[in-house]
Amino acid sequence: MTGGDAAVRGADRIVRGMRGDWEAVIGLEVHVELDTATKMFCSCAVTKGDPPNTHTCPVCLAHPGALPVVNQRAVEYATRIALALDCTVPPRNVFHRKNYFYPDLPKAYQISQYDEPLAVDGCFDYWSGDEKLRCRIDRVHMEEDAAKLIHAGGETGRITGSEYSLVDFNRGGTPLVEIVTEPDIPSPAAARDFLQQLRELVIELGVSECNMEEGQVRWDANISVRPAGSSTLGTRTELKNMNSFRFLQQALESELPRQVGILEAGGTVEQETLHFDPETGTTTPLRSKEEAHDYRYFPEPDLVPLAMDPAWVEEVRASLPELPLARVARFAEQYGLSRADARVIAGPGALARFYEAVVAQGVDPKLAANWTMGEYLAHLNAAGLEPGHGHVTPERLAALVRLVADGVVSTSAAKDVFTKMIEERAEPAAIVAKHGLGRISDSAALGPVVAEVVAANPSQVEQYRGGKRQVLGFFVGQVMKATGGRADPAVVNELLQKALDG
């Protein structure tokens, strides 16, 4: 009863089983840690990397009698996310206690929200391949993060083999926003696209850096399958607490054929929580059914309902920046970029701002886009830099683009100039002058090179003269090679034809 026979075909929506076609139904619950100065319900600093248990107080350690007070900035940040996701923000929301025992939760409940969350009924549009997809957002609510558990005692500090666990309460109480989608995501690849673009959105809103390594963004995915074209919902399984886009996609891609295999063999999918093992690429059940959580939510008596002033909500809405999806559309329109190019450049805010600073220098937007997406982005990735950092300023990239546009340097020579701009931290024009990288258009300089190339390749000359005119391209290539890509192609063509037609 394994699903080995059913194959998942990449981003394709359809999962082919032995007995027919199936489709995936995926929903996500995304947790985002907010970049506030203080915790959700107390005035302890939110920090990263400080010595353990140096940012605690009676509230976040759950000392008896300590009372929570809501962080206004956290409400504002959560509201920004909610409004950017087109949610309705009701005039009041209510905090609930979510009860469970675990050492990272000193109160034995997490303060969260339940039937009256901060915001409901939104949607998020995102790109998957060439398609713009819409995912409905069920709700956005506020809660607090748990403390950090360190599994110690074993050699490697891994959870297995450890004799005890250690608790660091610095993270305990950090403001969290949970975004819950409807099950509208049609494929594992789309789930990955959704999360990557949601992360870009949240970064753009300035409410979280969404640092993946520090676990500032984490998510649970639920997935079920149904016959292709059907509108019923199958029994879903859950993948808990993931924070890698790639592993999410892999986990979903391994879970789909497993469910299809069970259903096609006449079995039923168990509703359970699964753990994905990246080593084996398979999922295994995490905990048994008897331990299924029963959180016994009830209204938090220590906090009265929170009123949301509609005028204030509108102020927050008015303060939202241009969102990535709108910016992609604007870039395509305003700068004449293809949609695919606009998505690369306009998706991440920092890169979009860099690009607009380049264009502001008055250079051709399309050429600027090619250089931003090509050499510049490759440089950022190689150096591990964020857009706008490093030695390549918008002014310098614009200057280089202008040299290319004006024919001062060839495109291939310009790539050398770009590399040297980083190495030498210098202006492109200065590099061209210093290294003699300018375009060679002078017939007197190119004539001998052309003559040499023609002389060195007699058989190609014969082919050309025998009527195979496309061999000209070979000669142009040779001259370019000999001049380090600096020769002016128009002059080279002219000189070559003269020499060959002779």
Added chain:
Amino acid sequence: MIGEDDVRHVARLARLHLEQDEVGRMTGELARILAHIDKMSELDISAVPPTAHVLDVVGVTRSDRVEPGLSREEALRNAPAVVDDCFRVPKMG
């Protein structure tokens, strides 16, 4: 109607250990409490909004400004065991 299995389940969620005679007694007591709730359900409250809190007030918030908390020594003073400046707890997982 609440049964002994429900009582055992709730006790387990609350990490309470109940002896068999306590399970029996609790089942009776909880059944009486639930009967009282059922009695209240006879009231027509369709026009009454759900109560989230007994006080008819809305919440106040605080500004996002860091205030001093506990020193690490103070924070760890009540810990039954301390290792590497952390609270040591029984092994999890």
